[in-house]
Amino acid sequence: MSAHVNPMDRRYSGEHPVRTVAYLLADDKARLALAVVAFAVKHSPTWLLPLVTANVIDVVVQHRPIGELWLNTLLLLAALALNYPFHVLFVRCLSTAVRRMGTGLRSALVGRMQQLSIGYHTRMSAGVLQNKVIRDVESIETMVQQAGDMGLAATMMLVGGLVVIAVRVPVFLPVFLVLVPCAALLAMKLRNRMRTDNEVLRREVEQLSTRVSEMTTLIPITRAHGLERAAMRRVDGTLSRVLDAGLRVDLVNGRFGALSWMSLNMIGVACLAGSALVAYYGWAPITAGDVVMLSAYFGSLTTSVIMLMNLGPQIMKGLESVRSVGEVLQAPDLERNAGRATVDQVRGAIDFHGVGYAYDTVQAVRDFTLSVAPGERIAFVGPSGAGKSTVLNLVIGFLRPTSGRILLDGRDMEELDLRSYRTSLSIVPQEPILFEGSITENVTYGMTDVSPERVRQALADANALEFVDALPEGEATVVGDRGARLSGGQRQRLAIARALIRDPRVLILDEATSALDTHSERLIQEALERLVRGRTVFVVAHRLSTIRNADRIVVMRDGRIEEVGPHDDLVTANGAYARLQAAQLV
Incomplete structure (x- = not known):
């Protein structure tokens, strides 16, 4: 194996990409743990606010001691004041871990590309390799960043809110455990109905891009044959379809957006009215503040579940990019020079002895024998x-003979470190x-x-x-x-x-x-x-x-x-x- 083999190489075949991502971030475990702690502190106002609001309302309604008002106010102000320094700490820790991982992956990919054989590079599109270095690594970085930001925000809101409900009004905990996921699923269901029309619009816009590109390329031919009107008709037809698809998407988005908003808020009203009835008739020991708190938590927890669901496609895209990167980092088609003799000086005598080379099943060079003197x-x-170019590639060492031998100054090239020869x-x-x-x-x-x-x-x-x-x-x-x-x-x-x-x-x-x-x-x-x-x-x-x-x-x-x-x-x-x-x- 050549030098600079990255330890990440073994982490792709037969392993779930989630474990691979964990391995890629292993060197920054302490930094990531600190990021989670910092996020918990800086995000605490979002789930504390409904609780503090409930306490303040109860102080007013029940005429509790005014000191409780100041205590709750100071608690919330302290949480808000901590947001800035802990947010900066969180961003610094998470960003450092993610950027270090991305840089390490790109360095490993570039290093592996330098080790892979010319045959591999001949078969693999340069654009595909470039996409793996740029886009795939970017997708992995985005996945981790989104999981660390949106994922933590949603998770901590859910955990914080449910813990407060379990402690403050435990009788409503089962209701929330059923109602919140159902409301989130309803919102996702309505949103999925819009995807088909959005997909149609995207395809029409892509078709328009193709038509405009064709039109600009063909302008000399169009002008030479007086076909300007025909060219405009082709583009105008696509423009009409884009217009129709765009209007349809706008109408559908508006209709389902309004329906989604109305449905969620109606469930929220039902939650508010239900908790108010429970408090009014004394069916459970809850206060007026608890009613407001439960209503606020319903909206926040539903939004958190939707956020976690929306993370799914981004995470799947990132995990697929992990597999894509692994295809290069574990490609076996390497030019192996490690352990072979270094070439310190070259005179230039090259001897071919019965050399043959086959590309898969195609024999490109057969029984090639030739002695070349220095100079x-x-x-x-x-x-x-x-077979001319194949012989040149054999001389360079891009290809190794599948039969026969090539001697450089009397030494078998199969035993030489070809990097030093080149x-x-x-x-x-x-x-x-x-x-x-x-x-x-x-x-x-x-x-x-x-x-x-x-x-x-x-x-x-x-x-x-x-x-x-x-x-x-x-x-x-x-x-x-x-x-x-x-x-x-x-x-x-x-x-x-x-x-x-x-x-x-x-x-x-x-x-x-x-x-x-x-x-x-x-x-x-x-x-x-x-x-x-x-x-x-x-x-x-x-x-x-x-x-x-x-x-x-x-x-x-x-x-x-x-x-x-x-x-x-x-x-x-x-x-x-x-x-x-x-x-x-x-």
Whole structure:
């Protein structure tokens, strides 16, 4: 197993996500316990108020000593005064625990992504992984925050209210234990009736978004064919459906909202009248203050039950996100380097001995045998699907052979820590990969203490200095997302500069000039000539004219080597390479 394996890894398979969340928060148990205590203190006025109100009413109605009035008033004022400091303490404790958990999860996810094999990343959408790091962790954080805020508020209101009722008027406790859940279920039932129409409205709005997106994309075609009216009709039809659905939702929401409010308040009136009758006729020893208290608690406890029910979807979403995050943290497809020998120096001799590689059941490379000397330039050509890119990935170590062996300077690569080997390797891909940063940051990515002079020399050797100096901020110019502010040829020259500054012993060029215009290709070919000197180079090229100077050209078909030799020898042999060249000259 690679370094930086997170202890959270084992907490997902076959375990309920609630236990997983408890494990994720385990380091902050004391902080969370303090948060619960702080919440109990700061939230106490909400369930004390009906009790204090009842006491005050009884003091007035029964002409009790005035000191009881001041005592109850001071009790409530003290509880209110404690709200601010204990609320701040609660937020600090809960927020710290939740944010630490989220940061730990995101760090574990990012670390795991760096350990997972390239095969895994090829199969898994980058957008899906990004969603797990951002949205799924956010859902888990929101779930814990909501449970710690709304959940505690509802729970403490229920516990506090029921305890007060049990002590003050125990005869009404069974009534509340039945009446409050029934009232809450009634409210939820009425609310659920509205969900169908809201879902229809949401789908219509999503359809409108799609229509508007299509319309803006098709504007050039629409204008070119005079189809403006047809485009407007498509959008207008969707707008009409959104209008109808919106009006229907508003009407339903209004109708059921009023019905829900009326039903709950009618039950509340029944509770008030019932308790008043009990007090009036003396059926139970309750006071006028108790009648007011019971009426107030009915509304508060019903609201608390509804709050707990409303937490359900948020908690389910959060628990599903726990499972989603676990899919990455426990993905078994790791590149395993731990315990393998470190590569301290690379000469560049690479030998393939009967190498084969299969993607599932598809054999991409078969019986591939080739010895490459240090400093030799090897080019791979052949039709699409011949296995060229698979061979490059085997050289990089992104893939491990399913049969045969690859030797690096006489050592089996299966026994080597490939991370240490790759510090001596550079890749110039067909589509250069740049990030939102300056030119210097992109060229020196992952390197420290690189002098400005060294950066400029790499840019000069890559034929990039001319366009870099013409930019407003030179090497400090930000290239934009994926290099969006640069042309394809400029991005490729920065990729070459990035390779040059690392002074690699092994170089991979994967279709490095296939998508460029003639001028850019000439500049890049000149830069590549400087880059390949004295290095072991593997090139995949579509244009055969770009590999004439290779020491050997390997012609592949169906994962096998069909021909090997220098350009002139292969042309003279009039075999597969000569046929490929003739096809490109047609």
